Amino acid sequence: MEAERVREIIAEKQVISHQNVWRKTTNIRLAILYLLPSIILFSVFLFYPMFKTVYLSFFLTDARGAAAVFVGLENYLYLLQSARFQKSMVSTSLFVLYTVPTSVIIGLFLALIANEKLRGIGFFRTIFSSTMGMSVAASAVIWLFLFHPTVGIINNFLGLFGIPAVGWLLDPTWALISIAITTIWMNLGFSFLIILGGLQNIDTHLYESANIDGAGYFYQLRRITVPMLSPTLFFIITITFINSFQSFGQVDILTRGGPAESTNLIVYSIYQDAFINYQFGTASAQAVILFLIVFVLTFLQFKFGERKVHYQ
Template structure:
């Protein structure tokens, strides 16, 4: 609620001025919108893909242990290594997608220079990074479901799809609620991959709230604005977490 100098020391009491300035700024509203899109996509894709992979890996198939290891390997990859890996993949000249486009005779996508594709680039990278943790947690939950339930359902003639939605999902609903909440919060806090891959660009299309706080504080020296942004982000995370507990927890079977 103060203005600050370049060293971060308070100078003049500003009341709610910092907040009204932010909420009236088109750039800040754009960052907020980009963050909400990013968090929603990351949460849905991470939990959804993690659940499908965990359900597949729970089957007793030949060589399934190798697939379990491959799915969970991202837990041992640092953010910097992941960024280098994906920067190479997204490279418009020698990257995997560029080579695939050339092979199929399709136009090459500029993943990191097109605003829309840059957003998808950080979403894909974040989902890939988060998938290992989500996969392992959900695999453990699915493995703990009593096999007698599936045996009884098979005797009654229930298909695997019906067993998945009527047995697996309800039985692991507490774990699903846990990973969705954790993924949502982590999505709002994303920083490392954005800093290393896009640096908030192009044209601020991936300038998420946390990265904006970082730039305003340590690049622009506007600590008052950055502090206000941090408070707003805290309120937003608390609000969405409350919504999850309010509406999603009702569907959890303990």
Template sequence: MSTTHREAYGAIRAKDSIVRTPAKRLSVWKEHAAGYAFLAPSLVLFGVFLFYPLFQSIYLSFHLTDPRGSVAAFVGFDNFTQLFASPAFWNSLEVTLQFTLLTVPAGIIAGLLLAALTYTKLRGTSLFRFIFSLPVALSVSTSSVIWMMLYHPTTGMLNFFLSKLGMSPVQWLIDPSWALVSVSIMTIWMNSGFNYILLLSGLQGIGSDIRDSARIDGSGPFRTFFQILLPLLSPTVFFLTVVSVMNAFQSFGQIHILTKGGPAGSTEVFVYSIYKEAFVNYQFGTGSALALVLFAIILLLTWIQFRFVEKKVHYQ
């Protein structure tokens, strides 16, 4: 092809690209518009139920409110300084940390034990899988009512069994030294279904050829589980740990039904303090400040877990 022909061909291609560019841009714009149209319902829901309450909480945290909940005065950071100077704030933070330490490790270990017992295909395993998964189908209120009957000081089954063993009855929900432990036991049971299903799915996702290879090499069941299967299950355990910590810091329903934060504030977790401040005392400014502090704590704990704990996770 001669130089003249090349120049003419290049001119034609340039002209075609100029002509087609507006049409291309219109096509791309239509694709983007269609994408945002499909996302619009979700964005509206997020805006109404997530972003608006968040911005409203930030706004209210800098104000005082009257008994009707209306904004009365701008106080700046006074709500936050009063919170950090309040013994009730530090008590609720301490109780929440204790509750998290009592429920998260025990819940994951219990789910891991049940999953390890039932992930193999044996006769009758399906029945046990169904039984161990049942708590996930119960609501917080239903679970709380069941355990309230079990914890009853005179007619509860737990004290009945203790009496048969010759032990004195325990005031499960009335004694300050037992109240948080009792709520934690109920929470571990309530979350056991979700933990079990997730960990069982993780174990079943590990190829059978890995277990067969370990068996051929002479590895026993305990060694195979702890040295081979558990490291391969670490991504599931890590995800479950992050979710469980967030859920523990946001627990409210079972505490409200079983103890209402008592006795003597021994079960008053962070979210229950927010509820009392905002919807009992009608101090929406202080309640919003508490909510923002809780958000910051959960964000910090999640960042710490991803920054340091994730290094121990073994991805295949």
């Protein structure tokens, strides 16, 4: 009797085990079924192009973009020795340095103003965030007229003070700065809106306690606002940093990489090599280098920058 009872218990446990396994596999199959549309989209538009780019970076290609001759790392060595690519990297680095800190600082300044409880402040919030609703092409065309050397509003304004006209898009010294100004203006709406949302999520009791203790505005800004806003600022800095490396539309419309390749950012250089010069191998190598640079810098940002982030 005891042996039969033991066998029954073992059989019941085996049945329960099989049921649990079947339930788990059913959940996995169901999860895969729900994720299948996303997996297909990511595979077609992300994973396949990424692997194809890495593959083509080791080849010389024909005019159709098909791999013709395997050259290994020669495309990368050619780029590292190319003065044109080195100048493109310098221009890209300066562009990132111009746009990222300025976009975040101006966005923070406008958000602090718009966070005040004043009559009619909603109108200014709408104005400050309005650049989010404009395309890159429309924004670039607006600034193309503003930067016009003869009829542009900016040069006309400078002329009122006796300052000579500046060739914003024609002078290599000013062209990259002009592109950076356009990009800052384009990014401002997004930065402002996200930072404003972060400000409005800060507990007001912290400010009430600070006011009771007699703390001034700038002390509260340094000790309360910035620490409590640090997750939002970290997010904005990361997104703006990545987007600045991917800037293309404003460069194509305003300067097409000129003058004297002073605004030939790496993404525009990739476009020129691939779709103008039909050198898909070197273009793919540049894309891989760009990916590695952004990946490494973003990793370092998360590794060291996130230490200063104060999560609630």
